[in-house]
Amino acid sequence: MEQPAWDDPALSSGTMVRGALWLLQVIGEGHTFTKNQLRDAFPGISQVDRRIRDLRDYGWVVYSNTEDASLLAEDQRFVKAGVAVWDLNARRAAAPQKAISSKDRQAVLARDGYMCTLCGIAGAEPYPDDSVMTAVLSVSRRTVISADRSETEALVTECKRCKAGRGDAPIDVKDAFDAAGALAPGELRRLARWIERGRRGSTALDRAWAAYLRVPPEQRSEVTDRLREMQ
Ligand SMILES: [Zn+2]
Incomplete structure (x- = not known):
């Protein structure tokens, strides 16, 4: 199924679907958006934020500053699109499974x-x-x-x-x-x-790597030089 335009007046889908299309067509994967942008795109629709969060049940990845500390409190990042929720068949096939208590x-x-x-x-x-x-x-x-x-x-x-x-x-x-x-x-x-x-131990390779990391960057060439001789 072709991807409809997010603001097509003929689109009968709900806010979650239109929000998904808006993320893809206006924001784009990897880009950030603010709550105000979202409210401006969907004027008068209450809880549009929550409808965007519902997309997570369909594999969409949207980060707030809880998950990505580089974001401001107002910002969210559209990381990755998930199921094509505008396609009813795809959406049914991926319907969120029963909630985990x-x-x-x-x-x-x-x-x-x-x-x-x-x-x-x-x-x-x-x-x-x-x-x-x-x-x-x-x-x-x-x-x-x-x-x-x-x-x-x-x-x-x-x-x-x-x-x-x-x-x-x-x-x-x-x-x-x-x-x-x-x-x-x-x-x-x-x-x-x-x-x-029930847990992993460190290997000789892990210990060698950790010991290398402890060497300050200015002295690391001493290690790499020695390594070259040993190979
Ligand atoms: Zn992990």
Whole structure:
């Protein structure tokens, strides 16, 4: 289905759909907008902010300054479009699943140690590669494909960034087999120890990297020079 114009008077869709089209056609992915811009685009419509938030149920990613500290309180960033909500078939197929109760959400967060199951970041921790972004954790419902290819559903803790990057891809148990199968025997033993302990340990490579990072930038060339000799 073709994308209708957000301000087409003939468009019978509700505010969420028109808001989605407005984000795409007026703001554009990666750009910021203010609450006033939103109100001006949808005059007289109450809770237009909330309708934009509803888009999150359809995989749309919109950050406020809670998730992106570089934003002002008035600003929001349209990070990524999700399901084509103006297309009724696409929208039905992606209808938000039943809400996760706060009791379930708390239990899942506690089980996962209040860390993203994809990248390991803890809630409110800054991303190592992006100091203005701090992690916001949420609990999502994911399809899990078992070894026998049967499908179930599971609740998992994910940070917003991983969630945005992952789309609605299922979790495939086979990925864990394949990744483990590609390891050398020593690495496989180490993985088994981590699994036993329930957390990863640091490897000689991690320790070497951390030790390198502790060297002030002015002295790092001494390390890289030595490395070159060792290779
Ligand atoms: Zn993550």
